[in-house]
Amino acid sequence: MQAWQIKQLNQPAEIATLPQPSPETGQVRVKVAAVGLNFADLLMGQGRYQERPAVPFVPGMEFAGTIDAIGADTAAMPHLQPGTRVAGFASHGALAEYLLAPASQLIGLPATMSLQQAAAFQIAYGTSHLALAHRARLQAGETLLVFGAAGGVGLTAVEIGKRMGARVIACARGAAKLKIARAAGADILIDSDTTDLKAALKAASQPWGGVDVVYDPVGGAAFTAAVSACRPEGRLLTIGFASGALPDIAANHLLVKNLSVIGLYWGGYLTFAPQVLTDSLRTLLQWFAEGGLRPHISHTLPFADYPKGLELLKTRQATGKVVITL
Incomplete structure (x- = not known):
């Protein structure tokens, strides 16, 4: 089978020919679409992500496709034939024509959801739902930044x-x-390129006494500016650090305003509380089936253009998701 492979960190991935894997007990083989x-994915190729697979490895974490073969003990699962x-979701290995996955970690798709939408759905929506509903306990009527x-x-x-x-x-x-x-x-709406982000955030939230929940996948100066905009007992969610800078957290500000800083790593729940992920995804798929969620895919690229897709993320040219098709 054809697969992208990272043979050395901080070097471009290469297309390689690898053996087609065979499913073992509890596994299925998925023909990736x-x-x-x-x-x-960008951070993992640089060795800067919290999970660091040994090289060489096949990148790609989020996939959709059709079941191609099943291992022992999987025949009893009629929904996974x-x-x-x-x-x-895989820690890595999705950018290949086929991959093996534990049957217990696959989700069936609503008839109205395309495979491209499915590949763009789990991590983005799952991260936001767990962060807002499970970790920050966002309530109706509150202000979210x-x-x-x-x-x-x-x-x-936002959605x-x-x-x-x-x-x-x-x-x-x-x-x-x-x-x-x-x-x-x-x-x-606030343009993050404004000359005084701190002042813009405080002005925008002032009518409601400040921000209740901050959702921050950027880090750096944005997080610092958000602290000033929070109302007492505000909750700040750290989702990632796309700016490349870890924020400086002034503990005295947290103390005075009774603020909480809350971390969220979606993939971590696979190891210590997988049922939390399962319940969240069930809710999200129901919302999608009801027409309440509309995945935004700004770029759909062929398999050969995986490096171009990474560049779109790196240069922040993409909005919503970038999807690679096979």
């Missing part, structure tokens, strides 16, 4: 925040990206 790219359309509001996870935070009844302040770079955030339901 689409792979959603994430900022984590050859030909079934499924989506899943979303950084990177036109990006892969930020845009879903989910509105569905949960929050007032959403979207912060993104430039009018074009802010227009996309507005279409997802944002109430107030």
Whole structure:
């Protein structure tokens, strides 16, 4: 089979010919149709992600396709038979024509969801739903501030925040990206390139006494500015550090305003609380089936253009998700 392979960190991936894998007990083999790219893919190729597979490895974390073969003990799962359309999450290995996945970690797809949409769905929507509903306990009527509001996870935070009844302040770079955030339901728009982000955030949230929940996949100066905009007992979610800079957290500010900083690593739940992920995805798929979620895919690229897809993420040219098709 054909697969992209990273043979050395900080070097471009190469297309390689690898043996087609055979499913073992509890596994299925998926014929991959689409792979959603994430900022984590870029970091993993640089050895900067929290998970560091040994080289050489096949990149790609989020996939959708059809079941091609099943291992022992899988025949008893009638919803996971050859030909079934499924989506899943892998620590790596998705950018290949075939991959093996634990049967227990695959999800069946609504008839109305395309394989491209499925490949763009799990991590972005799952991250935002777990962060807002499970970790920050966002309530209807609260004010939510979303950084990177036109990006892969930020845009879903806008959409989910509105569905949960929050007032959403979207912060993104430039009018074009802010227009996309507005279409997802944002109430107030702030250009992150403003000369005084701290003042802009405080002014936007002032009518409601400040921000209740901050959703931050950017890090750096954005996080620091958000602290000043929070109302007492505000919750700040750290989702990632797309800016490349870890924020400086002034503990005295947290103390005085009774603020909470909350971390969220979606993939971590696979190891210590997988049922939390399962329940979250069940809710999200129901919302999708009801027409309440609209995955935004800005670029759909062929398999050979995987490096171009990474470059779109690196240079922040993408909005929503970038999907690679096979």
